[in-house]
Amino acid sequence: MDFMVKANNLKYEYTRTFEADKETRTETFLALNDVNINIKKGSFVAILGHNGSGKSTFAKQINALITPTDGTLWVNGYDTKKEEFVWDIRQSAGMVFQNPDNQIVATIVEEDVAFGPENLGIESSQIRKRVDSVLEAVGMSAFKRQAPSKLSGGQKQRIAIAGVLAMKPKCIVLDEPTAMLDPEGRKDVMETITRLNKEEGITIVHITHYMDEAVKADNVIVIDNGIVVMEGTPKEIFVQVDKLKAYGLDVPQVTEVAYNLRKRGINIPADILTPEEMVGAICQLKLTI
Amino acid sequence: MIRDITIGQYYMVDSPIHSLDPRLKLIATFVYVICLFIINDVYTYAFSMLALAGIIAVSKVPLKFIMRGIKSIIVIIIFTAIINVLTTKGTHVLYELGWFTVTLEGVYMATKMVVRLIMLIVSSSLLTLTTTPIQLTDGIEYLLKPFQKIGVPSHEIAMMMTIALRFIPTLLDETDKIMKAQQARGADFETGGLMEKAKSLVPILVPLFISAFRRADELAMAMEARCYHGGDNRTRMNVMALQKNDYYAMAVICGFVVCLIIIMLVM
Ligand SMILES: Nc1ncnc2c1ncn2[C@@H]1O[C@H](COP(=O)(O)OP(=O)(O)OP(=O)(O)O)[C@@H](O)[C@H]1O
Ligand SMILES: [Mg+2]
Numbered sequence: 001m002d003f004m005v006k007a008n009n010l011k012y013e014y015t016r017t018f019e020a021d022k023e024t025r026t027e028t029f030l031a032l033n034d035v036n037i038n039i040k041k042g043s044f045v046a047i048l049g050h051n052g053s054g055k056s057t058f059a060k061q062i063n064a065l066i067t068p069t070d071g072t073l074w075v076n077g078y079d080t081k082k083e084e085f086v087w088d089i090r091q092s093a094g095m096v097f098q099n100p101d102n103q104i105v106a107t108i109v110e111e112d113v114a115f116g117p118e119n120l121g122i123e124s125s126q127i128r129k130r131v132d133s134v135l136e137a138v139g140m141s142a143f144k145r146q147a148p149s150k151l152s153g154g155q156k157q158r159i160a161i162a163g164v165l166a167m168k169p170k171c172i173v174l175d176e177p178t179a180m181l182d183p184e185g186r187k188d189v190m191e192t193i194t195r196l197n198k199e200e201g202i203t204i205v206h207i208t209h210y211m212d213e214a215v216k217a218d219n220v221i222v223i224d225n226g227i228v229v230m231e232g233t234p235k236e237i238f239v240q241v242d243k244l245k246a247y248g249l250d251v252p253q254v255t256e257v258a259y260n261l262r263k264r265g266i267n268i269p270a271d272i273l274t275p276e277e278m279v280g281a282i283c284q285l286k287l288t289i
Numbered sequence: 290m291i292r293d294i295t296i297g298q299y300y301m302v303d304s305p306i307h308s309l310d311p312r313l314k315l316i317a318t319f320v321y322v323i324c325l326f327i328i329n330d331v332y333t334y335a336f337s338m339l340a341l342a343g344i345i346a347v348s349k350v351p352l353k354f355i356m357r358g359i360k361s362i363i364v365i366i367i368f369t370a371i372i373n374v375l376t377t378k379g380t381h382v383l384y385e386l387g388w389f390t391v392t393l394e395g396v397y398m399a400t401k402m403v404v405r406l407i408m409l410i411v412s413s414s415l416l417t418l419t420t421t422p423i424q425l426t427d428g429i430e431y432l433l434k435p436f437q438k439i440g441v442p443s444h445e446i447a448m449m450m451t452i453a454l455r456f457i458p459t460l461l462d463e464t465d466k467i468m469k470a471q472q473a474r475g476a477d478f479e480t481g482g483l484m485e486k487a488k489s490l491v492p493i494l495v496p497l498f499i500s501a502f503r504r505a506d507e508l509a510m511a512m513e514a515r516c517y518h519g520g521d522n523r524t525r526m527n528v529m530a531l532q533k534n535d536y537y538a539m540a541v542i543c544g545f546v547v548c549l550i551i552i553m554l555v556m
Contacts, residue, residue, distance in 0.1 A: 063514050087516055095514040102504045103511035107423055107455045114526035119516040127526040149458035163515065 004171045004203040005039040005062055005093075009071035012057055012226075031057040033226040034071070039219075041170070044197045044204045046217035046234075050248035054226040055207045059175045062205065064089045076170055091120060094164030098176040100156035104148045109159055110135065112148060116167040127166075134165040137200075138192050154185020158192055165196070171203035172196070178210060190216065211238070211252040215273045222247060235271040254278040298354070300418045306348035307419045310535045311428030317542050318416045324549055325405055325412075332556045333549055334404060340545050341412060350418050358414035359407055366403055373399035426450045431529060444520025452508070460501060467496050 012032040017024055031054045039045050049055050060066045061073050064080045076092040078085035094116075097103045106112035110131050117127045135141045138158040148156055157177050164172055174193065178186040194216055197204045206217060214220050220237040222230035224247045230237055238244070238251050241259045245251075251259070258272040258281070268285060272278050306314075321337075328334055345355060359366070375386075379394030417425070430447030437443050468478065471492050478489050 060510075065510060065514060087518075090514060090516045095511075097507065097511055097514075099504075099507060101459050102507035105455065105508070105512060105515075106451060111423070111526070115512075115517075116515040118524050118526060119518065121522045121524050124524060124526055124528045127524065131526065147458070148455070149462075167515065 002041055003038050003074070004041045004043075004076060005037065005205065006074045007035050007037040007058075007061075007071070008073070010035040010037075010058075010061065010068050010073050011070035012054075012061065012066065013069040014057075031226050032061075035223075035226070035228055037221060037228060037231075039171075039203060039205060041203055042197075042201045043219060044194070044217045045206065045219045045221060046214035047205065047207045047221045047223060048209075048211075048214055048249055049223035053223045055223055056175050057226075058223065059095065059173045059205070059207055062093050062171070062173050063095045065095075087120075091167050092169055093171040093173060094167055094169040096157070096160050096164055096172065096174040096177045098179050100153055100160055100180065103160050104156060104163075107147055109140065109146050109148055109151075110144045112159060113162045113166050116163055120167060130166045130168070131162075134162040137165060137196070138162045139188075152185060153181045154188045157181065157185065157189050161189070161192055161196075169202065171205065173205040173207075175207045176209065177206075178208065178213065186210070186213075211250050211255075215252055222249065224248075234273055238273055239270045298357070298414065298417055299421050300350045300354050302349045304347060304349040304419070305534055306344065306415075308532075308534065309419075309538055310529055310531055311420050311424040312431055312529060313531070313535050313538055314416055314420055315425075315428050315432055317538070318412055320542060320546065321412050322409060324546065325408055328549065328553070329401070330553075330556060332552050334401070336549060336552055337408065338404075341408060341415075345411075345415065348415060348419050350415065354418060355411055355414060358410050362406075362410060366406055369406060370399045370403050373402050422454050423451070426454070427525075427527070427529060444523070448520075456501075456504070459504075460497065463500060464493065464497055467493050 010032055011030065011034060014029045014031050015026055016029060017026050019025075035058065037058075047055050047058065057066070061068065061080065062075055064075070064086050067073075067081050073080045075089045078089050078092075080089055104112050105115050113131045113135060114127050117130055122130075132141070135144060138161055140155065140158050140162060143151060143155065143159075148159060151159065160177075161172070161174075172193075177193075178189050181189065190213055193204055193206065196202045204217075206213065208214060215234045215238070217234060220230070220232060220234050221228060222237065222244070229247060230240070230243070238255045241251050241255065250256075252273055254272050254275055254277070255270075258268050258270060258278065261268050262270060266285070268281050269277075272281055321341075324337060328337055345352070374391055374395045375389045377392060377395035377398045379392030381393035382390050383393060383396070384391040420428070426447050429450070430443050433441055433443035433446065468476075472478070476489060476492060478486070478493075481489070
């Protein structure tokens with residue numbers, strides 16, 4: 001199977017219990033509705049959607065932290081509903097969460113990175129080797145013996161990525177890993193992710209609210225109220241400015257500029273995603289005048 | 290900055306005591322404390338004190354830091370002394386204080402108790418002064434392992450201690466933030482009586498607790514995502530192994546106990 005993640009009519013229902021009129025009632029809420037998603041091995045996929053659209057719910061499914069109410073999800077070929085595969089799934093698909101503070105377990109950086117491999121029961125000398133090499137890979141070797149509480153947000157997030165990498169996953173799911181970071185930290189984390197994807201061939205599923213991060217992906221998936229509403233390359237997605245806005249999403253800044261320029265009758269391509277492309281297009285424009 | 294406070298009281302310096310295996314230090318402290326409860330004449334007291342002084346000298350921890358531990362329980366020490374002086378019955382009466390009589394035996398008893406208490410505190414604070422909390426946790430986990438069969442959750446205890454240590458700075462930071470946020474809204478934590486001060490803590494504690502529970506929830510999920518499934522089949526990156534110095538230390542501990550027994554038998 002050459003799909004890392006394959007969702008087939010995936011449904012997920014949350015059950016909420018609440019008290020009303022002195023009695024407890026339960027209510028179900030369909031967070032994912034008939035989701036069909038195929039993510040190729042080695043690809044970089046960005047998932048977009050406004051708050052509460054079901055992105056995190058989908059991410060947790062990939063890690064078998066929650067399992068489908070209906071439909072099937074295969075991760076690296078394993079059916080997430082089958083209990084016996086849970087550890088294989090969690091080992092092959094690592095997860096990085098939004099808040100760096102709430103996912104670091106140990107009091108020393110290298111001990112935290114070792115946490116995953118320790119759980120897998122790997123031999124001590126082997127863990128040592130892995131920890132050293134993944135800390136090198138995320139550029140945090142110098143902080144090996146530090147306390148995580150003394151690191152910046154971006155550094156902590158790179159430690160969290162290292163902790164996942166040490167389990168030798170085939171896929172990493174990142175749920176808004178840059179949401180709590182400053183621009184510098186965001187850049188570091190994004191560089192790390194793209195490098196892991198390009199050089200190590202690790203499949204990346206990146207959930208984000210930043211459009212300039214989504215631009216770096218091979219594929220973009222837009223979720224709205226639990227339904228996949230758009231799917232395609234960044235260029236295919238971001239030219240549809242009006243549609244995206246209807247789903248409560250933005251487009252990259254330069255794409256918006258291009259969109260507005262076109263509205264005013266200036267002949268400029270609609271699928272400009274990066275400032276570099278914009279510069280190129282504007283220079284072309286001058287030549288034709 | 291609030292996060293700069295050190296947890297525990299580890300005194301960082303390179304010494305033979307610092308580099309000993311934490312398990313050995315835990316056992317040594319345990320043995321020493323038991324000895325303190327057995328000894329009861331001047332000679333054994335003097336010998337135990339001498340041994341402790343020797344270890345302090347080797348550990349390179351300044352006396353000032355060791356005294357800090359005593360300072361924090363000075364009230365208990367004084368209380369113990371007074372109770373012992375006043376309640377011990379004896380024949381050599383020194384003073385008559387209404388209902389109470391101060392006897393020579395009482396003074397002798399009080400001195401013994403106070404010295405014992407001080408040695409107890411000094412020896413156990415020497416353990417925490419020369420061992421990092423992480424090493425201590427690892428040591429405790431290892432030493433409790435044999436008791437797992439009778440239901441002592443050794444791995445869970447160690448994991449709880451690790452997580453507590455990990456989150457103390459985070460929660461302190463958060464307390465600081467919440468306090469500032471409440472102050473910005475006009476909260477007053479400084480003035481007022483005891484009751485008012487206690488009441489003013491509520492707007493700090495409530496958000497702190499809510500956030501701590503949220504963090505715990507997220508942490509549990511993150512740990513599960515990293516294949517955490519309790520202590521079974523779990524390996525460790527840093528395996529504790531006894532070094533040459535540890536064997537010397539073991540010999541010293543045995544020597545100490547043997548000497549103590551000989552002194553007790555002879556005297
Ligand atoms: N534990 C839960 N119990 C009940 N409902 C939940 C639970 N977690 C999420 N939901 C609901 O499911 C929906 C999808 O939530 P989800 O966290 O997946 O959204 P999201 O796309 O990740 O949003 P955000 O961008 O804010 O992270 C929301 O409407 C939310 O209220
Ligand atoms: Mg989310």
